[in-house]
Amino acid sequence: MNEFTAPSSTEGRRLFDLQAQYIADLTPLPNLAHAAVVRSPYAHARIRSIDSRAALALPGVMSVLTGREVQEWSRPFAVAAERPGRYYSCAIDKVRYVGEPVAVVVATNRYIAEDARDTIEVEYEPLPAVVDVEAAMQSSAPILHEELGTNVAIDRQLTYGDVAAVFSAADIVFSQRYVFPRYQSFPLETYGIIASWNPSAPQVSFWANFHGPYSMLAVLAGALRVPLSKLRVVTPPDVGGSFGNKIALYPYMALTALASRKAGRPVKWIEDRLESLSASSTGTDRVTELEVAARNDGQLLGLKMRLMDNVGAYIRAPEPGCLFRPIGNFMNAYKIEHLEVNALAVMTNVCPSGPNRGYACQQHYFPIERAIDELALRLGKDPATVRLRNLIQPQDIPYRTVTGGLYDSGDYPRATQRALELSNYWQLRQSTGAAGPSDASVWRGVGMAVAIDPSGSNMGYIDVSKKAAQRRPNLVRVGSAQTTRIYLDATGGITVELETAAHGQGQETTAASLVAQALGIASADVTVVAGMDTGSRPWSVSSGSYSSRFGAVGASSIVAAARQLQENLLQATAYFLECDASRLHVQAGRIVSLDDAQLGLSLKDVAARLHWSTGTLPSHLETATQVEGTFVASELDYPNELDQVNSSAVYAFTADVAVVEIDKETLDIRVTDYITVHDAGNILHPQIARGQFAGGLLHGLAGALYEELRYTETGDFLTGTLMDYLCPTVNEMPGNIVMDHIVLPTPQALTGAKGVGESTAQTAPIAIANAVADAVRHLGLEITELPLTPDKLWQQLGARLAGEPACT
Template sequence: MRVVAPDVGGGFGSKLNVYAEEALALALARRLDRPVKWVEERSENHLATTHGRGQVQYIELAATAEGKILGMKVKLVADMGAYLQLLTPGIAIFGSFTYPGLYNFDAYSFECVGVFTNLTPTDAYRGAGRSEAAYAHERAMDALARELEMDPAELRLRNLIPPFTGPTANPAGVMYDSGDYEACMRKALELADYEGLRAEQRRRRESGSVRQLGIGIGNFTESGGLSPSKVAAGVRLQSGGWEAATVRMLASGKVEVVTGTSPHGQGHETAWAQIAADSLGVSPDDVEVLHGDTAVAPLGRDTYGSRSLAVGGVAVHLACGKVVEKAKKIAAHMLEAAEGDIEFAGGRFSVAGSPERGVTIQEVATAASLAADLPEGMEPGLHESHVFDPPNFTWPYGTHICVVEVDTETGKVTIPKYVAVDDCGPVVHPAIVEGQLHGGITQGIAQALYEKAIYDESGNLLTGTLVDYLIPGAPDVPSFILDRTEVPSSTNPMGWKGIGESGTIGSSPAVINAVIDALSHLGVRHIDMPATPMRVWQAIQEARGREAGERTSGHSAQS
């Protein structure tokens, strides 16, 4: 079988699966002995691929009066849908590692019941498992802060895991790779002008403004770099977590990089070319990245789980290292020097002490291809492969701060300011990282304010088209203020962590916390996603009703 899948359009999880229709198309092609083309329509896509999230979450925190968290108890009821797809039961379990978030405490318990329903199957959706976790722990942190009458930022700062540079166990027992969470969070608070925002919030509360201000924090970590094969086997994934790369230097001196990752908008052609160019000392314009066709790139595990750079990119880097190693031997032979005396910098091999004696890596590539005069016993050619199986996940993290204005008369929520400080380790291509964050944050905002799969009583999907399923447009989302900290991961030699899902994970809790924060003085404590104007308005009415009821019952008790 040969699979050709270049430029397939955004995936966000649903393209991970093998669907029945794909197998049917193959079976039909065999039976009819002619090509079969199957085109999925948008409504089929909504109804018959996979959905995300779908959990009822119960989370309890134990804490001292000073706000030190002692323990966390999580119970989930997770909707599997009608059938198990590739990762359906694994999503909630994957999230179980990250419910402790960035916080340090002793006791942790996690329980999950997966239930079959007559709905569309759930499976990986950008942020899978960890979005749900971050949403729960950050909502709980805000609830605890209100209970203790403490500032929610202060409560978080008191509970952060202190800075660390090597594998460190979190309360769930998994090993985080590295982090300086406080530096990240303080940077976000400063960038948002947190104190100034609180002052403005007080002013609006005192003046009884119709447009109340809310500030929401989303602290999170995501497990990226899926995944160590041993861990994958431990959860019976039946799939290794490694990634493969081949780097070929051609006789012309040009470079071909074959990757098993499968970019569909993440810019691997650009970033992988940069990685190879940096490692080999050539121009990125001389590097061609090949992917998306099993005849060209037969080995690999694909693009998902914020893994491409942290696993596939590292494989490219390490394959380049092997190329340089071999090239060095050939260069020593060409320069009639001992290999130990050869230095490599800027794409050129030279002899230590006499830098004028040197050859470029392209000249070595030509010599390796001509193979007329190679060291005794050496194979011709300059091409090497590497398969990288990471020893651990990577753990990108961040602090997102969302500021909302809630119109208390209509329930409409707008976002005047959104700040995200993320740590994905050293950055290969800043514009790509920012782009991933913009899109990811928007997807999380969409989940928090707009999107919902709605079914009728018999389980028919009512949101099967983009008429009914509200994907936000350009006027519905804000512009973003982004910044970074840079603590290298201890999981791979480059310190890279990945950034694909961070935006989605940090944003939903930040948005909902902000909406509730804007209304908490009115007595609002909970609003489910999506916080549509109707739900927000109803929450305000209910809170006012409760308050009025309490006033009335207070009167009658006195009289």
């Protein structure tokens, strides 16, 4: 195999060597039984009775778990919300969304479990349902959790700066309502869990495609009433993607564990696609009312935002992250110092929400970036000009945002200019919309979006959901930490243990490369232990792979460990050769003297001596072959009394331009060109980074034009198959994709790297929306909601042609 300058994919080699191990492939315990979940066909109904007799009479069926045992054996999951519903892994007396678990059948195989599932008679008393976030806030709305008396789980008012003053001093003030849809960048591999409840301990073991944040395990242990130390969670080496979706695996881990407890057997459950689409986890849909204050020269002065998040039937961790996760970067990359936010989390009769690649950023930036285009239009300026005018300048960095974020590095105007150049933006702008050739079959549009890409979540941000006086002073949740262990064996072999629960990010490849660089050896000589096991590897509640944290936090812990091993090798060589460690260095797998190139030892020699002569080693070298590197992100803090918090370890930047063509007859929308420029700091592996940008684009494109989880007004679920829920294939991707980056390393990470994983997933829905708006503005169409479909454009156009007010 040819060596690239960057190493080829370790994960890919395993796949083509036929050694991949995904959760569905595993049978880690004998006597595995298989589960099927009985689910609610109603959006809202009381459960009158459950009759499992026919199921239990089927040969091969072992048990049926219902809400009765779930209530007895577990507690509701903890969540940072003022008025949470009681969320168990299974419905107790009421169902609140289509697909909610009602019972779990366990049988000798999945076929029999599903047969039995179909015989279980559940008697329901249907109740009125509500799926619309604004309707659910009305006093007349059906209430999901009667004990709360409201569907509003969180209603927080946050104020920064002097909003009233800038609004009264503004030349121009306007408001707009924006709707961001519900979609799920689902992974191709569904949820998979093997749970074993050991009655004598009690101890619960899981094999699951769980990838963190490991704080969810604390929530899980609490719900199962088991000490955290009695949970063991093994993540297999291969996990088939997540994009945030699998963070909400933990309720099903509880359900499978309780099913195992009931069955007295280890239980395996592999979710199917209908279950995944209807009842795993989805991005949060949001209605935003935005008010903008600006000057006539295009200077933005302040924003007022009312965020109405539809968190589904139960608000569950890590929600209300969609409201607060981006708090430090609420103002995007703009120098705006006055902001008022009313943040509402509302429960409705749809699937509970959770993180979706770009967690909250696309929801938050969509109204802001659409409104900037609107402002430009009103002022007769170009949207790019207005953005460039308001961007934080490089000399202002490090920049403390009014909401508490610390933008560590970057040159936003430069990256933006680069995107404009690469897309030929200024020339394109001359021929879009009505300015295009009249004989063309399409209208063309060009749009842009910029985004601060926050990476490495500071778990403390979540407490902004509470008023300062209600926060617990004895539990200050702050930080983001990761530990990595490296071993040197007796033959000089290096083994790195990944503790980050990777799921497709190429972390094994990157880890090997980082350690190899530090020791001057080839990547191929570094072995990486993939997967994760809380029973044998170090972890903390902030561990895992989420919030684009590997480049800055996870990889920095690998660098810390590699540097420690390097230091140990210098010390050991100095001891063996009786010389000064400060006059040694590591070069091409040897530890050699700076003064005499002949003087030195190979890595292999040092390793052999350290292992075979332990009885003679001085105390400082006794554990030299085993190192642990821990990286703790700095500058992270707990929300202060002004509700300011630095919510992320580092902040990357993205500037994108999209070009669309809209067929004049069919209103079919095609993205022809997509240009994305990143400042992600140091790039740890160029092909892996590029893959993340392109993958982010796919999910952003999907959210802009294709994917939407749809319900009827009464809560019936309409998009349960991939025939209804349209995932882009290669043929929907833009024909011309340009990915470029500028490099401004962050001082906050040992790697100098910022996040790459979410980036374009945040900007693409917005850049595409702005491009479509540009193409159809001359027709009088307004773009304030996604996804954009020919059908929606046609409804607006038809209404206009008929002289009626537009309704989309």
